[in-house]
Amino acid sequence: MAEADARIEPHERLAETLADPLSRVDALIRERMASENAPRIPEVTAHLVGAGGKRLRPMLTLAAARLCGYGGPYHIHLAATVEFIHTATLLHDDVVDESAKRRGRPTANLLWDNKSSVLVGDYLFARSFQLMVEAGSLRVLDILANAAATIAEGEVLQLTAMSDLATDESTYLRIVRGKTAALFSAATEVGGVIAGAPDAQVRALFTYGDALGVAFQIVDDLLDWTGTEATGKNVGDDFRERKMTLPLIRAIAATSGDAEARAFWHRAIAQGRQDDGDVARALRMLQDTGALASVRETALAWVAEAQAALAILPETPLRGMLHDLAGYVVARIR
């Protein structure tokens, strides 16, 4: 059995172990997604919240609650909360800015308009808010309210940092904490809090979620350069959107003494005038400066931090799965 398990990916093993509560989360999501007053809402959300997603964030909440011995019903509500917040964020991210429209990317906006994306996202936020109030814990509400503010700040900061060559690693980290890690860490933390776990365990769960989220986003940003068709993205999409991700930040820093490179970054990122060969040229610079290799090391360090945080939690098979899940995040980089 153990050998058979080893051939399954860690997130699939987690999903198997948590199959029962996950199906209750799915049922709750379907129930709360409906709107008697506005039937369009489930039409918009069905393709986002429907089956098929990895349910990574709700699994984190369920796993944290179980790991801390929770026996009540509210981990289901909190897992659904976290998934609703994630989905609302996706909808709001989808709001078409002119450049995305020109590139003809398939977003929800090609099916529905901007306003639907915004307002249905707001509806999901409100629904998530109702679900967490039902859990009845002011401490949980405090954590999720703070996470919501951090997420929004991160998204705004990403917008203002776009095409700004002066963006440094600390700004990048604040963006990543906001857009990705804040929800991961809230997901794990509230699982511990609802279970009434000791403070040290709650802190460990926070640290695990935070480090996992940071690693996850760094790997995502790396895959933008090294990914294949399998990732569903085109190589260099972030570069075309002039997003200042870690690989780019490090390559720009490494070439600061090279006038020709500086002129290239200025034209392609700051001014946004890009030619056909620019993605390939940037990719070569990211390889030659060692930026890609060093970013991979950084992602591995965050994974190690996530795994180390688990040490004080109860030594169960579930803890092992969370350990392996962190490793899986970087295993996506081939």
Add this chain to the structure above:
Amino acid sequence: MAEADARIEPHERLAETLADPLSRVDALIRERMASENAPRIPEVTAHLVGAGGKRLRPMLTLAAARLCGYGGPYHIHLAATVEFIHTATLLHDDVVDESAKRRGRPTANLLWDNKSSVLVGDYLFARSFQLMVEAGSLRVLDILANAAATIAEGEVLQLTAMSDLATDESTYLRIVRGKTAALFSAATEVGGVIAGAPDAQVRALFTYGDALGVAFQIVDDLLDWTGTEATGKNVGDDFRERKMTLPLIRAIAATSGDAEARAFWHRAIAQGRQDDGDVARALRMLQDTGALASVRETALAWVAEAQAALAILPETPLRGMLHDLAGYVVARIR
């Protein structure tokens, strides 16, 4: 003194009476609007949350709390919460759809892009959420979470009802309850709840806010047809946007036996093909069918309901001001 007061508009008298808590609300709003991580946020919100607005919604919370004898500090938080939700909603309403862009309306989007409006709105929602959690009342959180869901549903419903000639009065009322009355009634209700008022008083405050909000929106929709330059809107803007407001719904119902009128509504609203004289023609039909006069009566009936609800609340000058405020809402119709 009493005679001098009579010359001041009711909302100004309320603002005078609540000057001290209102200034504390303003200070809290300024403090929480700031974002160390994303300096653009206050730039976007300053022109919306800054001084100058009527602060109608926060005044309702402050008045309800004082009327019920509240002595604690959290009416300030809840009043700021309500204003943040209102401002976030305005920002999200502003998201440009193509038609608005073509008409070249000055919205926040001409200064900032769509994404900023969405994400800064999300930030204000998150901030409002933090403020209400600080008030520490799960019952208040429940009321505000439900209001947030009703608001979003109302906005989505308005979107789907747009240009739909089959929209009836009950759908209109659900839209109005969502986009306007839900926040008014939550504002008054939480004021009573935080004060620990008896259930009957809390229900009365809810009914007052709900009826006031419905009246307020009906009058707004009426002013779209009868307003002057002073309202800052052009006559017929809702008609151009093909919004199914109450005056239009009644005029369409009143002309259902008239083939020529039906063809006109079909072309101008359902198909959206409008000519230069169409607003004037529609306005004449709204007058000739008596739709405008009957909608005015409906608004007055809602005002009367709001005022009647106040009867069981303590008979203080503040209650009188809330009574007059309701009357003022329809006094805007000349």
